[in-house]
Amino acid sequence: MTEKEAITARHSVRQYDSDPIEEEKCIELSDLIDECNSKSGLNIQLILFDEECFDTLFAHYGKFTNVKNYIALVGKKSMENLDELCGYYGQKIVLAAQMMGLNTCWVAGSYSKGKCKAVVQPDEKIVSVISIGHGLNQGHEHRSKPMEKLCNVAQQDMPAWFKDGMEAAMKAPTAINQQKFFVTLDGENVTIKAKFAAMAKIDLGIVKYNFEVASGKKVL
Numbered sequence: 001m002t003e004k005e006a007i008t009a010r011h012s013v014r015q016y017d018s019d020p021i022e023e024e025k026c027i028e029l030s031d032l033i034d035e036c037n038s039k040s041g042l043n044i045q046l047i048l049f050d051e052e053c054f055d056t057l058f059a060h061y062g063k064f065t066n067v068k069n070y071i072a073l074v075g076k077k078s079m080e081n082l083d084e085l086c087g088y089y090g091q092k093i094v095l096a097a098q099m100m101g102l103n104t105c106w107v108a109g110s111y112s113k114g115k116c117k118a119v120v121q122p123d124e125k126i127v128s129v130i131s132i133g134h135g136l137n138q139g140h141e142h143r144s145k146p147m148e149k150l151c152n153v154a155q156q157d158m159p160a161w162f163k164d165g166m167e168a169a170m171k172a173p174t175a176i177n178q179q180k181f182f183v184t185l186d187g188e189n190v191t192i193k194a195k196f197a198a199m200a201k202i203d204l205g206i207v208k209y210n211f212e213v214a215s216g217k218k219v220l
Contacts (some may be wrong), residue, residue, distance in 0.1 A: 003213045006098040007168050011139025015065045018132050021048065025100045029132075033071070036089040043074040044089065045118045052115040054131070062110035064131065070111070071130040071201050072118035074150035084194075086127040087205020091172070093212070094130060096172050103135030106206075108199050128202055142177050144170045151183040158185075165190070165215030172210045175199035181207050191220045 001009065020027075026048065033044045047053070047070050054067035071088040071093060075198045107129050120126060147155060147166055155163065161164035162185055169183060169192070181204055183190065192211065194204040208219045 003095050004098070006095040007137075007171050007204055007210055007213060010095065010098040010104070011141060012173055013135035013139045014063050014067075014105050014131070014138060015136040016063040016067060016103070016131070016133035017136055018066060018068075021069055021102065021133060025102065029097065031073075031095065032093060034097055036092060038087050041075070042085055042089060043076075043119075043121075043124060044086075044093070045072045045074060046118045047072055051131070053111050053117065053137045054083070055115065056110065056112045059110045060106075060113065060169050064105075064107075064110055065136075067131045067133070069133050070107075070133070071132060072116060073127045074118055074120055074124050075096075075127060076123050077125050078123065079085065081201070083199075083201035084205040084208075087202040087207075088209045090130055090202075091206040091209040097132055101134075102132055103138065105131045106175075106202075107131055108202075108205075123215070126197075139170075142173070145179050150179065150181065151185065152183050161215045161217060162190070163168045164181070165211040165217065168210040168214030169207045172203070172207045173204070174203040178203070184196065188217075189220055190215070190217055 029046055037044055051068055054064050072088050073084045097104050105183040111125055113126050178197055180195040180200045183192050192208055
Protein backbone atom coordinates (compact mmCIF):
# COMPACT_ATOMS: atom_id res chain seq x y z
CA MET A 1 0.00 0.00 0.00
CA THR A 2 1.26 3.47 -0.90
CA GLU A 3 0.63 6.63 1.11
CA LYS A 4 -1.89 7.75 -1.49
CA GLU A 5 -3.74 4.43 -1.19
CA ALA A 6 -3.60 4.73 2.61
CA ILE A 7 -5.45 8.07 2.42
CA THR A 8 -8.38 6.30 0.74
CA ALA A 9 -8.25 3.17 2.92
CA ARG A 10 -7.92 4.94 6.26
CA HIS A 11 -10.99 5.85 8.35
CA SER A 12 -11.33 6.73 12.02
CA VAL A 13 -11.60 3.68 14.29
CA ARG A 14 -12.51 3.91 17.98
CA GLN A 15 -12.87 0.25 18.97
CA TYR A 16 -9.82 -2.01 19.25
CA ASP A 17 -9.04 -5.61 20.09
CA SER A 18 -6.74 -6.70 22.89
CA ASP A 19 -3.82 -7.79 20.72
CA PRO A 20 -0.65 -5.77 21.34
CA ILE A 21 0.95 -3.96 18.44
CA GLU A 22 3.65 -6.20 16.99
CA GLU A 23 7.20 -5.40 18.11
CA GLU A 24 8.46 -4.76 14.58
CA LYS A 25 5.65 -2.28 13.98
CA CYS A 26 6.41 -0.51 17.25
CA ILE A 27 10.03 -0.16 16.18
CA GLU A 28 9.02 1.16 12.77
CA LEU A 29 6.63 3.66 14.34
CA SER A 30 9.25 4.78 16.87
CA ASP A 31 11.82 5.30 14.12
CA LEU A 32 9.34 7.37 12.10
CA ILE A 33 8.41 9.43 15.16
CA ASP A 34 12.09 10.15 15.81
CA GLU A 35 12.43 11.29 12.20
CA CYS A 36 9.37 13.54 12.47
CA ASN A 37 10.61 15.05 15.73
CA SER A 38 14.02 15.73 14.20
CA LYS A 39 12.47 17.54 11.22
CA SER A 40 9.79 19.47 13.11
CA GLY A 41 11.20 20.15 16.58
CA LEU A 42 8.14 18.47 18.12
CA ASN A 43 8.23 15.90 20.92
CA ILE A 44 5.80 13.28 19.57
CA GLN A 45 5.70 10.12 21.69
CA LEU A 46 4.35 6.59 21.23
CA ILE A 47 2.69 5.36 24.42
CA LEU A 48 1.96 1.64 24.78
CA PHE A 49 -0.03 -0.46 27.27
CA ASP A 50 -1.73 2.49 29.01
CA GLU A 51 -5.34 1.80 30.01
CA GLU A 52 -5.80 5.02 32.01
CA CYS A 53 -5.59 7.81 29.43
CA PHE A 54 -8.91 6.81 27.82
CA ASP A 55 -10.57 5.75 31.07
CA THR A 56 -12.86 8.78 31.07
CA LEU A 57 -16.56 9.53 30.82
CA PHE A 58 -15.94 11.44 27.58
CA ALA A 59 -14.20 8.42 26.07
CA HIS A 60 -17.22 6.30 26.99
CA TYR A 61 -19.61 8.73 25.33
CA GLY A 62 -17.23 8.95 22.38
CA LYS A 63 -17.55 5.16 22.01
CA PHE A 64 -13.84 4.52 22.50
CA THR A 65 -13.23 0.98 23.72
CA ASN A 66 -10.08 -0.90 24.63
CA VAL A 67 -7.70 1.96 23.79
CA LYS A 68 -4.34 0.99 25.27
CA ASN A 69 -1.96 2.58 22.78
CA TYR A 70 -1.77 6.13 21.50
CA ILE A 71 0.50 8.73 19.98
CA ALA A 72 0.86 11.92 22.02
CA LEU A 73 1.46 15.07 19.97
CA VAL A 74 3.60 17.26 22.18
CA GLY A 75 5.50 20.45 21.43
CA LYS A 76 6.84 23.66 22.91
CA LYS A 77 4.16 26.24 23.68
CA SER A 78 6.28 28.91 22.00
CA MET A 79 6.51 27.10 18.65
CA GLU A 80 5.08 28.96 15.69
CA ASN A 81 2.28 26.97 14.05
CA LEU A 82 2.44 24.29 16.77
CA ASP A 83 -1.04 22.94 16.08
CA GLU A 84 -0.48 22.84 12.33
CA LEU A 85 2.85 21.03 12.73
CA CYS A 86 1.20 18.43 14.98
CA GLY A 87 -1.50 17.88 12.36
CA TYR A 88 1.00 17.61 9.51
CA TYR A 89 3.43 15.18 11.14
CA GLY A 90 0.68 13.34 13.00
CA GLN A 91 -1.00 12.57 9.68
CA LYS A 92 2.30 11.29 8.29
CA ILE A 93 2.41 8.82 11.19
CA VAL A 94 -1.30 7.95 10.80
CA LEU A 95 -0.83 7.01 7.14
CA ALA A 96 2.27 4.97 7.97
CA ALA A 97 0.23 3.10 10.60
CA GLN A 98 -2.48 2.38 8.01
CA MET A 99 0.16 0.97 5.68
CA MET A 100 1.25 -1.35 8.53
CA GLY A 101 -2.30 -2.66 8.93
CA LEU A 102 -3.06 -0.63 12.06
CA ASN A 103 -6.03 1.62 12.74
CA THR A 104 -6.13 5.10 14.24
CA CYS A 105 -8.35 7.93 15.39
CA TRP A 106 -7.51 11.59 15.97
CA VAL A 107 -8.69 12.57 19.46
CA ALA A 108 -9.16 16.09 20.78
CA GLY A 109 -11.16 15.82 23.99
CA SER A 110 -12.12 12.21 24.76
CA TYR A 111 -9.04 11.47 26.82
CA SER A 112 -7.49 12.68 30.08
CA LYS A 113 -4.46 14.95 29.76
CA GLY A 114 -3.86 14.40 33.47
CA LYS A 115 -3.62 10.63 33.00
CA CYS A 116 -1.64 10.78 29.75
CA LYS A 117 1.73 9.08 30.18
CA ALA A 118 3.60 11.34 27.76
CA VAL A 119 6.59 13.18 29.22
CA VAL A 120 5.76 16.86 28.96
CA GLN A 121 8.26 19.55 29.97
CA PRO A 122 7.10 22.78 31.66
CA ASP A 123 7.50 24.71 28.39
CA GLU A 124 5.57 22.08 26.40
CA LYS A 125 1.95 21.03 26.04
CA ILE A 126 -0.07 18.13 24.70
CA VAL A 127 -1.87 19.32 21.58
CA SER A 128 -3.78 16.13 20.79
CA VAL A 129 -3.46 12.36 20.80
CA ILE A 130 -4.07 9.64 18.23
CA SER A 131 -5.39 6.26 19.34
CA ILE A 132 -3.72 3.35 17.55
CA GLY A 133 -4.06 -0.42 17.46
CA HIS A 134 -5.83 -3.30 15.76
CA GLY A 135 -9.35 -2.11 15.05
CA LEU A 136 -12.45 -4.22 15.46
CA ASN A 137 -13.56 -2.67 12.18
CA GLN A 138 -12.12 -0.47 9.44
CA GLY A 139 -14.34 2.54 10.09
CA HIS A 140 -16.40 4.19 7.38
CA GLU A 141 -16.04 7.07 4.94
CA HIS A 142 -17.18 10.46 6.16
CA ARG A 143 -19.43 12.83 4.27
CA SER A 144 -17.73 15.68 2.46
CA LYS A 145 -18.71 19.13 1.30
CA PRO A 146 -18.77 19.59 -2.49
CA MET A 147 -15.30 20.16 -3.91
CA GLU A 148 -16.30 23.56 -5.30
CA LYS A 149 -17.06 24.76 -1.75
CA LEU A 150 -13.51 23.98 -0.63
CA CYS A 151 -11.40 25.61 -3.34
CA ASN A 152 -11.33 28.47 -5.84
CA VAL A 153 -11.26 26.36 -9.02
CA ALA A 154 -14.15 24.78 -10.91
CA GLN A 155 -13.66 21.05 -11.45
CA GLN A 156 -13.58 21.37 -15.24
CA ASP A 157 -10.69 23.84 -14.94
CA MET A 158 -8.56 21.84 -12.52
CA PRO A 159 -5.18 20.40 -13.49
CA ALA A 160 -5.16 16.64 -12.83
CA TRP A 161 -2.63 16.99 -10.02
CA PHE A 162 -4.77 19.63 -8.30
CA LYS A 163 -7.87 17.45 -8.49
CA ASP A 164 -5.90 14.55 -6.99
CA GLY A 165 -4.81 16.82 -4.16
CA MET A 166 -8.33 18.07 -3.56
CA GLU A 167 -9.77 14.56 -3.43
CA ALA A 168 -7.17 13.64 -0.81
CA ALA A 169 -7.80 16.84 1.15
CA MET A 170 -11.51 16.03 1.25
CA LYS A 171 -10.70 12.63 2.78
CA ALA A 172 -8.67 14.21 5.58
CA PRO A 173 -10.14 13.73 9.07
CA THR A 174 -11.27 17.04 10.58
CA ALA A 175 -12.84 17.83 13.95
CA ILE A 176 -16.54 16.87 13.89
CA ASN A 177 -16.10 16.61 10.12
CA GLN A 178 -16.23 20.41 9.83
CA GLN A 179 -13.82 20.79 6.87
CA LYS A 180 -13.02 24.39 7.80
CA PHE A 181 -10.34 24.90 5.15
CA PHE A 182 -10.07 26.56 1.75
CA VAL A 183 -7.60 25.72 -1.02
CA THR A 184 -6.42 28.39 -3.44
CA LEU A 185 -4.67 27.74 -6.76
CA ASP A 186 -2.70 30.68 -8.18
CA GLY A 187 -0.84 29.59 -11.30
CA GLU A 188 1.17 26.59 -10.09
CA ASN A 189 1.12 27.67 -6.44
CA VAL A 190 -1.23 26.22 -3.83
CA THR A 191 -2.12 27.74 -0.50
CA ILE A 192 -4.48 26.28 2.09
CA LYS A 193 -5.98 28.42 4.83
CA ALA A 194 -7.91 27.46 7.94
CA LYS A 195 -11.19 29.15 8.76
CA PHE A 196 -11.98 30.02 12.37
CA ALA A 197 -13.14 26.89 14.18
CA ALA A 198 -12.16 24.57 17.03
CA MET A 199 -9.10 22.46 16.15
CA ALA A 200 -8.94 24.09 12.70
CA LYS A 201 -5.16 24.58 12.79
CA ILE A 202 -4.57 20.89 13.55
CA ASP A 203 -6.97 20.03 10.72
CA LEU A 204 -5.04 22.39 8.43
CA GLY A 205 -1.84 20.41 8.96
CA ILE A 206 -3.65 17.14 8.22
CA VAL A 207 -5.21 18.54 5.06
CA LYS A 208 -1.89 19.95 3.84
CA TYR A 209 -0.17 16.61 4.27
CA ASN A 210 -2.88 14.74 2.38
CA PHE A 211 -2.85 17.30 -0.45
CA GLU A 212 0.92 17.11 -0.83
CA VAL A 213 0.98 13.30 -0.87
CA ALA A 214 -1.68 13.03 -3.58
CA SER A 215 -0.67 15.99 -5.74
CA GLY A 216 3.09 15.73 -5.54
CA LYS A 217 3.17 19.51 -4.97
CA LYS A 218 4.38 21.41 -1.92
CA VAL A 219 1.76 23.65 -0.35
CA LEU A 220 3.01 27.17 0.36
